[in-house]
Amino acid sequence: MVSASPSRFQMVLLTLLVLFSPLAIDIYLPALPMIATTFHVEHELAKLTITGFLFAMGLGQLFAGPLADKYGRRTVALVGITIYAVSAFLCWQAESIEWMLMGRLMQGLGACATSVAAFACVRDLFGPEKSGKMISYLNGAICFIPALAPILGSWLTQHYSWRANFSFMVVFAVVCGTLLWFSMKETNPNQSQTPTFQVSRYWDVVKNPSFLFHAGLCMLSMGVILAYVTSAPLVLMQRLGLSMDQFTFWFGVNAAINIIACLTAPKVMDKLGTHRSIIAGIFLLGIAGTVMVVLSTEQTAWRFMLPIFISSLGFAWILGAAAGKALAPFGDKAGTAAALLGLFQMSGSGLVVALVQSLEMTPYWLIAIQMWLVVPALLVLFSDVGRKWHQWVLEP
Incomplete structure (x- = not known):
């Protein structure tokens, strides 16, 4: 089902759904050193509250996707918001790093449901051709969170404690859940009648080479962001000695660049096409990795x-x-496809970053390697097969 003209209010609701995940990561980044101190653990263990969240978010999408196809996007979104609120409350009252990690794993499961519901709705409402542009707009909205959440998180942490960040997440979930309960309509009324967790549904998606390639690109690109997010507090606050406010400033500047980039990406796609847009993006990541290594000898923000x-x-x-x-390529399997894409982006990127960070190297080199990993994809994009993928016009 493709809506002729989805309303702006529908886009607002979808934007709220995709904000749960970045909020759960970015709001408490300035408080990571304080969390490590509170629980008397190393910074590396405190970082697991981020990677654990992302791993659970990615893995949980394997279940959230088929459930969204069978029971509807609205039901899955509301259940996810409920889990998110309960788990944030558990993190707020955690008395040990183990309880904190458990709460974060649960929160990842809740966030995965809201994410799957949002992107499946995009496919329902806009069809195969316009989905990429709409996803770029949603990503632009998502990028407001890295700009604003650390500022709010820094203020909450300094005036109250790091726990106040999680109480804010509870309030956010309750407010958004109430709004969606009364306002969100189901975008896929023709739910799947097949068994919920039928292996063939996953296989129909995974066996598609275009899906595998482009999901892999999303995974490696997301890995760059994850490598930066997990390393930035260590590099900027501990190694370079920046204050919490200075860290928030630099994080906010990058988020502002992200906002502009994501909101202008649809215009770039209109002008260059998806094929050239991806190629240009890969070249930029390759250049960024080289600049990171060249400038690594100078320890400045x-x-x-x-x-x-x-x-x-x-x-x-x-x-x-x-x-x-x-x-x-997927219509009635949009929920399952969105779930597998989320698995690649979250769990896949988390695994790749963990493997790269296991190397005995500085954060500068580790982030650079993460950027360079996407460069070999150019060989596929310049091939006849890669070009053909971006010439197909697929039916809804």
């Missing part, structure tokens, strides 16, 4: 952030186009 700024442009140009192409 702007030298660390400059390649991050460049990579933010590349990330935006890749993600919208690649995500749209990954979902394009």
Whole structure:
């Protein structure tokens, strides 16, 4: 079902759904060192509250996707919001890092449901051709969270404690859940009648080479962002000695660049096409990795952030186009496809980053390697098969 003219209010509701995940990550980033101190653990263990959240979010989508196809996007979204609120409350009152990690795993499961519902709705409402542009607009909205959430999180942490960040998440979930309960309509009234977790549904998606390639691009691009997010507090606050407010400033500048890049990405796709947009984005990530290594000898904030700024442009140009192409071949399986795409982006990127960070290298080199991993994809994009994928016009 493709709506002729989805309303702006529908887009507002979808935007709220995709905000749950970045909010759960970015709002408490300035408080990570304080969390490590509270629970008397190393910074590396505190970082697991991020990677654990992302892993659960990715893995949970394997279940959320088919459930969204069978029971509807609205039902899955509301259940996810409920889980999110309960788990945020558990994190707020956690007395040990183990309880904190458990709450974060649960929160990842809740966030995955809202994410799957949102992107499946995009496919329902806009069809295969316009989905990539709409995903770019949603990504632009998502990028407001990294700009604003750390500022709010820094204020909450300094005036109350790091726990106040999680109480804010509870309030956010309750307010959004109430709004969606009364206002969100089901976008896929013809739910699947097949068994919920039929292996063939996953296989029909995974066996599609275009999906695998473009989902892989999303995974490696997301890995760059994850590598930066998990390393930035260590590099900027502990190694370079920046204050919480200074860290928030640099994080906000990068988020502002992300917003501009994501909101202009649809215009870039209109002008260059999805094929050239992805190629340009990959070149930018390759350049950013090189700049990161070249400037790594100078330990200053702007030298660390400059390649991050460049990579933010590349990330935006890749993600919208690649995500749209990954979902394009699927109509009635849009929920399952969105779930598998989320698995690649979250759990896949988390695994890749964990493997890269296991190397005995500085954060500068680790982030650069993460940026370079996407470059070999150019060989596929310049091949006849890669070009053909971006010439197909697929039916809804």
